Each structure stands twice: as C-alpha cells, then as structure tokens.
Amino acid sequence: MVMNPGILYLDYFDYQKNRKEILSQANRKWIVIDNADMSLDDDARKYISQDDKNQYQIIGRNPKNLVAAKENLFEMISEKVGERTEFSIRPYI
Numbered sequence: 001m002v003m004n005p006g007i008l009y010l011d012y013f014d015y016q017k018n019r020k021e022i023l024s025q026a027n028r029k030w031i032v033i034d035n036a037d038m039s040l041d042d043d044a045r046k047y048i049s050q051d052d053k054n055q056y057q058i059i060g061r062n063p064k065n066l067v068a069a070k071e072n073l074f075e076m077i078s079e080k081v082g083e084r085t086e087f088s089i090r091p092y093i
Contacts, residue, residue, distance in 0.1 A: 006028070006029060010022065010031070010039065012035040027053050028053060030055050032059070036059060037061045045064070049067040070092070073091070073092035073093060074091060075092045076088075
C-alpha cells in the first residue's frame with residue numbers, strides 16, 4: 001500500500017499518541033480524523049479551530065469547540081441499492 005505523505009490520518013486507535021503534538025508538527029497536510037468525538041479532547045479541538053497551516057476532514061458526531069460554520073457541516077447518507085451501498089452527503093443543518 002502506498003501512503004500519501006500529504007495526508008495524515010488519525011483515529012481512536014491512536015489513543016497512545018499525543019494528538020495535539022502530532023497536529024502542531026503537521027504543516028501543509030490534509031488531516032483526516034475519524035471518530036473525532038472519541039479521539040479529540042477540548043485542547044486538540046481548540047488547536048484545530050485556530051490552525052491555518054492545514055486542512056481538516058473531521059468525521060464524528062460532536063462538532064463542539066471546532067468553531068465550524070453551518071456551511072462546513074455535512075451528514076453522510078447511505079442507501080442500499082441492490083447489492084451495493086451508495087454514500088452521499090447533505091447539509092447537516
């Protein structure tokens with residue numbers, strides 16, 4: 001598997017890592033955080049809301065303390081079509 005050095009992926013399995021330290025060392029990255037509601041503490045959320053060096057894709061259920069505007073919040077929709085599942089997004093609010 002080839003890893004893209006421009007993408008940083010974090011999820012709740014990275015529980016032993018200091019996420020705020022990892023985020024503060026990232027520069028010009030697309031950072032994907034899965035299960036953000038379980039893996040980000042308030043300190044890391046505050047850092048993300050003020051970070052102007054990186055772009056974030058945050059997957060989770062709790063946007064608290066991320067200072068996200070309604071234009072930035074989406075809900076994932078899954079629909080079973082025959083044998084496959086199709087995913088789409090719609091505005092959250």
